[in-house]
Amino acid sequence: MVEPQTVKNILWLIPCLPLAGAVINGLLRRRLPARLIHIVGCASVFLAFLVSVSGFITLVRIEEPHNRLLIQSLYQWLLTVWDQGRFSLDVAFRLDPLSAALCLVVTGVGFLIHLYSVGYMAGDESQGRYFAYLNLFTFSMLLLVLADNLLLMFVGWEGVGLCSYLLIGFWFSDLEKAQAGMKAFIVNRVGDFGFFVGLMLLFWTLFEGSSGGITGLGFDQLTEAIPLLGSASPILGVGVATWIALLFFVGATGKSAQIPLYIWLPDAMAGPTPVSAFIHAATMVTAGVYMIVRLNFLYAIAPVAMTVVAVVGAVTAFYAATIALTQNDIKRVLAYSTISQLGYMFLAVGVAAFSTGIFHLVTHAFFKALLFLGAGSVIHAVHSNDMQEMGGLKKYMPYTYLTFMTAYLAISGIPPLSGFMSKDEILWATFNSHLSIPGLGKVLWALGLLGAGFTAFYMTRLVALTFMGNFQGGPEKEKHLHESPLVMTIPLMILAVLSAVGGAIGLPAVTHLPNLLHDFLSPVIGGHGSSGHEIHAYGLEVLLMVISTGVALTGIGLGYYFYLKRPELPGQIKARFAGMHRLLFNKYYVDEIYQALFLRPVLKLVSLSGRFDLQGIDGAVNLSSRITAKFSFLVGWEDLTIVDGAVNGLADIFKRWGAWIRQVQTGRIQHYLYSVVLGIFGLCVFMLLF
Amino acid sequence: MSYSLPSFLIVSSLLFCLGMFTVLTRRNAIGVLMGIELILNGAGLNFVAFSRFLEPTQTANLLSGQVFTLFIIAIAAAEVAVALAIVLVLYSQMKTIDVEDFKDLRG
Amino acid sequence: MKEIILNLFILLTVVPCLWVALSSNIVHAAFSLLVTLFGVAGLYVLLGADFIGVVQVIVYIGGILVLIIFGVMMTQRGKLLPLSVQLPGRFFGGLLSSIILVALILAARRSKWPAAASLGEPEPTSAAIGDLLLGKYLVAFEVASVLLLVALVGAVLIVRRSVRGE
Numbered sequence: 001m002v003e004p005q006t007v008k009n010i011l012w013l014i015p016c017l018p019l020a021g022a023v024i025n026g027l028l029r030r031r032l033p034a035r036l037i038h039i040v041g042c043a044s045v046f047l048a049f050l051v052s053v054s055g056f057i058t059l060v061r062i063e064e065p066h067n068r069l070l071i072q073s074l075y076q077w078l079l080t081v082w083d084q085g086r087f088s089l090d091v092a093f094r095l096d097p098l099s100a101a102l103c104l105v106v107t108g109v110g111f112l113i114h115l116y117s118v119g120y121m122a123g124d125e126s127q128g129r130y131f132a133y134l135n136l137f138t139f140s141m142l143l144l145v146l147a148d149n150l151l152l153m154f155v156g157w158e159g160v161g162l163c164s165y166l167l168i169g170f171w172f173s174d175l176e177k178a179q180a181g182m183k184a185f186i187v188n189r190v191g192d193f194g195f196f197v198g199l200m201l202l203f204w205t206l207f208e209g210s211s212g213g214i215t216g217l218g219f220d221q222l223t224e225a226i227p228l229l230g231s232a233s234p235i236l237g238v239g240v241a242t243w244i245a246l247l248f249f250v251g252a253t254g255k256s257a258q259i260p261l262y263i264w265l266p267d268a269m270a271g272p273t274p275v276s277a278f279i280h281a282a283t284m285v286t287a288g289v290y291m292i293v294r295l296n297f298l299y300a301i302a303p304v305a306m307t308v309v310a311v312v313g314a315v316t317a318f319y320a321a322t323i324a325l326t327q328n329d330i331k332r333v334l335a336y337s338t339i340s341q342l343g344y345m346f347l348a349v350g351v352a353a354f355s356t357g358i359f360h361l362v363t364h365a366f367f368k369a370l371l372f373l374g375a376g377s378v379i380h381a382v383h384s385n386d387m388q389e390m391g392g393l394k395k396y397m398p399y400t401y402l403t404f405m406t407a408y409l410a411i412s413g414i415p416p417l418s419g420f421m422s423k424d425e426i427l428w429a430t431f432n433s434h435l436s437i438p439g440l441g442k443v444l445w446a447l448g449l450l451g452a453g454f455t456a457f458y459m460t461r462l463v464a465l466t467f468m469g470n471f472q473g474g475p476e477k478e479k480h481l482h483e484s485p486l487v488m489t490i491p492l493m494i495l496a497v498l499s500a501v502g503g504a505i506g507l508p509a510v511t512h513l514p515n516l517l518h519d520f521l522s523p524v525i526g527g528h529g530s531s532g533h534e535i536h537a538y539g540l541e542v543l544l545m546v547i548s549t550g551v552a553l554t555g556i557g558l559g560y561y562f563y564l565k566r567p568e569l570p571g572q573i574k575a576r577f578a579g580m581h582r583l584l585f586n587k588y589y590v591d592e593i594y595q596a597l598f599l600r601p602v603l604k605l606v607s608l609s610g611r612f613d614l615q616g617i618d619g620a621v622n623l624s625s626r627i628t629a630k631f632s633f634l635v636g637w638e639d640l641t642i643v644d645g646a647v648n649g650l651a652d653i654f655k656r657w658g659a660w661i662r663q664v665q666t667g668r669i670q671h672y673l674y675s676v677v678l679g680i681f682g683l684c685v686f687m688l689l690f
Numbered sequence: 691m692s693y694s695l696p697s698f699l700i701v702s703s704l705l706f707c708l709g710m711f712t713v714l715t716r717r718n719a720i721g722v723l724m725g726i727e728l729i730l731n732g733a734g735l736n737f738v739a740f741s742r743f744l745e746p747t748q749t750a751n752l753l754s755g756q757v758f759t760l761f762i763i764a765i766a767a768a769e770v771a772v773a774l775a776i777v778l779v780l781y782s783q784m785k786t787i788d789v790e791d792f793k794d795l796r797g
Numbered sequence: 798m799k800e801i802i803l804n805l806f807i808l809l810t811v812v813p814c815l816w817v818a819l820s821s822n823i824v825h826a827a828f829s830l831l832v833t834l835f836g837v838a839g840l841y842v843l844l845g846a847d848f849i850g851v852v853q854v855i856v857y858i859g860g861i862l863v864l865i866i867f868g869v870m871m872t873q874r875g876k877l878l879p880l881s882v883q884l885p886g887r888f889f890g891g892l893l894s895s896i897i898l899v900a901l902i903l904a905a906r907r908s909k910w911p912a913a914a915s916l917g918e919p920e921p922t923s924a925a926i927g928d929l930l931l932g933k934y935l936v937a938f939e940v941a942s943v944l945l946l947v948a949l950v951g952a953v954l955i956v957r958r959s960v961r962g963e
Contacts, residue, residue, distance in 0.1 A: 666793060670713075674890075681893060691800075693799055696905045697807070699902075699905035700901075705811075705814060705837070707894045711818050711890050715887045715891075723868075728817060728833070738849060741844075741846075760852060760926070764945060767856055774865070774868045781872045787872045
């Protein structure tokens with residue numbers, strides 16, 4: 001087997017292989033044949049996956065869990081030394097159980113999606129650019145995951161934002177798509193600003209608080225220094241730790257599309273579908289969750305911030321699920337579903353069940369990537385995103401259908417699929433949580449449960465409209481329906497298997513089998529995390545499982561009844577509750593509200609200041625000029641007769657002189673030079689004489 | 691001539707005045723530029739000569755004149771680049787570089 | 798020995814310089830200028846300014862002069878311009894220049910320069926100049942670098958615009 005030392009020395013390969021792929025594809029995108037571009041794009045990620053696997057195996061083989069940590073320091077990024085101490089930052093990669101798990105997901109799922117892209121993007125002219133961006137994204141995401149200090153993590157954090165922008169606006173000649181990219185970028189900036197301010201606040205607090213200060217921003221150093229935050233004087237009555245945790249959470253809401261910064265994610269569906277699967281479902285949007293889990297030691301001393309995280313997560317989970325009920329664009333349904341599922345992850349980390357949050361992150365990466373890729377396969381066949389133009393695809397696309405069904409059952413929460421395992425563990429942890437407000441845990445649990453029911457319902461609706469019934473897109477299109485090529489269906493199958501059995505890494509306590517993921521992550525999460533296993537109330541756990549399964553089945557049943565049994569019912573309900581439907585269909589008018597709240601006031605302010613300029617200042621100027629005009633009229637007659645005569649005479653003299661002197665300006669350089677030399681000559685004479 | 695300050699000053703005066711003569715009499719714009727180079731060289735030589743013969747023998751101060759010459763060379767480089775660009779543009783537009791023909795700036 | 802070398806370099810400087818001023822052939826003038834600049838570089842070295850001498854050779858001869866010769870090549874098609882048509886212009890120029898020359902030479906010879914305290918042997922100057930440039934004259938140094946950059950960009954822009962314009 002590989003030695004830990006060797007693996008430690010090749011950690012840099014994990015992010016740098018995709019970077020190399022990005023460079024090759026980016027520079028040679030016009031030269032290389034499409035086949036070679038595909039090979040470079042996929043192979044670089046696959047090799048990174050292999051390195052990640054070897055890193056993972058090495059970690060597991062280390063006996064003592066607390067020694068499961070490999071850090072490779074590449075070089076010293078910055079160093080400041082002064083008389084009282086020093087501060088340094090390294091470009092260093094950190095492989096511990098947490099980052100190893102994420103690396104496996106990013107490179108593994110990433111490889112499958114790269115593979116799928118080969119089929120999906122076939123025939124597109126700018127495939128080189130596409131694969132270069134996708135590889136660059138993989139690099140940034142791995143940088144984010146593997147970074148050993150906050151600043152390097154921030155580099156990756158910005159990098160994934162950039163790549164997301166590039167890929168959403170991939171077909172930039174379409175104005176709407178380009179605008180969607182910009183929207184994502186700008187909304188993300190708001191969040192990133194929070195992250196950055198949090199970073200600075202953290203730095204300065206620790207820097208001043210410990211007289212001599214921290215020596216770096218590495219996670220180990222931060223873990224040691226974090227108790228110092230408790231002694232720092234509070235700002236506006238709120239502890240510094242809470243402020244920092246909340247600011248970081250603002251960053252997380254931007255990147256992970258939580259209330260109130262989620263609005264970019266649905267529009268981000270303008271990008272190619274594999275991009276939606278990779279960036280906007282499996283990896284980048286989970287960066288916020290990863291960041292909070294990574295900083296769990298900070299959140300552990302900021303209970304208020306934890307409560308905020310949990311509440312925002314639960315509300316988002318429920319809220320996004322309600323919007324998903326009415327959307328007709330298949331990718332938008334999945335986008336709102338992603339927002340909702342991310343809400344569950346934040347709920348989990350908010351109630352201190354960090355490993356459960358990561359568990360859901362992993363399973364969600366499997367089944368949501370599968371859902372998106374399946375949707376991509378459907379879109380590839382139908383050439384439309386509108387579910388009302390689909391239907392009956394079951395018989396045309398059997399592989400897509402079967403794999404999609406697996407993911408559908410997983411996300412709906414049917415045991416024993418992976419989605420059930422992780423979601424149920426979250427609900428269980430929420431139910432048992434000790435938040436700062438008593439009873440809040442139960443409320444959040446109810447909200448999550450309801451959201452789960454909605455999830456089952458809208459997913460059933462999606463499956464019913466897409467795969468069941470008859471094709472609605474017209475006979476002309478029906479002739480062209482076809483199953484996607486193998487290069488697209490094979491990733492689907494692999495992901496289907498993972499979605500089905502992925503739950504095995506986090507079995508519930510009632511099975512009396514070890515919860516592998518939780519045990520694996522425990523060194524990182526330390527004493528702060530709990531997955532509810534400490535409370536061995538098996539009876540309650542089983543009861544909750546039964547309840548949530550029941551809710552899921554009810555959701556499915558209702559969906560089945562509405563959309564397959566009585567397809568006319570939804571229309572009637574829509575008519576009956578038209579206001580409600582319109583509210584949901586228009587996504588609670590949040591985009592419009594933001595427009596009115598933020599954009600319009602700014603525009604108003606601009607036009608107001610413009611008006612002030614026109615009316616206020618110009619008015620004053622005009623008024624004074626009018627007064628002057630009146631006054632001058634009085635003086636005028638005198639002026640005309642006496643003063644004018646004198647002025648005209650003077651002007652005449654100047655005019656004649658001017659005409660004479662004008663001749664001096666001949667326009668020839670050398671004449672000017674003569675005058676310069678004459679000046680020097682004059683100077684010489686002056687010096688000699690006096 | 692002996693190795694003394696006046697010899698160098700005379701050489702630099704010669705450079706300066708011949709440069710000036712060139713600038714005044716050449717019709718070719720590039721010739722004018724060459725004259726300017728001669729003038730600048732005269733000035734530079736003056737600086738170095740003074741720094742050699744006049745300044746107190748402290749290394750730091752001794753070299754001030756030389757640093758000035760360095761700056762003169764840098765400015766000369768900038769001047770030539772821009773001036774030649776202008777000459778080339780004029781040539782491409784007026785098909786001549788005779789300074790006698792450039793009198794559009796007449797008042 | 799030193800005097801001989803000095804006089805050699807002075808001749809190397811002044812004679813081609815006359816040629817630059819008087820030659821009616823611009824190409825000859827350009828190559829004479831090369832020799833003059835080389836002579837000045839030699840004088841710099843004799844004055845103990847080894848660094849400046851090298852800079853003179855590299856920047857002036859290697860850069861500026863090559864540019865000028867390029868300019869000559871690119872603008873001289875067919876006829877060469879005579880020195881000057883206007884005889885009065887030439888006459889005035891010569892007169893003014895020689896008066897100033899006489900004045901300068903008189904000033905150089907007649908002035909009482911402070912007697913040079915024993916001239917030490919010249920020492921290597923590059924390190925000291927480096928210190929000065931990044932210390933005492935840092936601002937001037939930076940301004941000069943910006944000036945060079947601006948000149949570079951400006952030159953490119955001027956030429957490019959005319960190329961576009963056509």
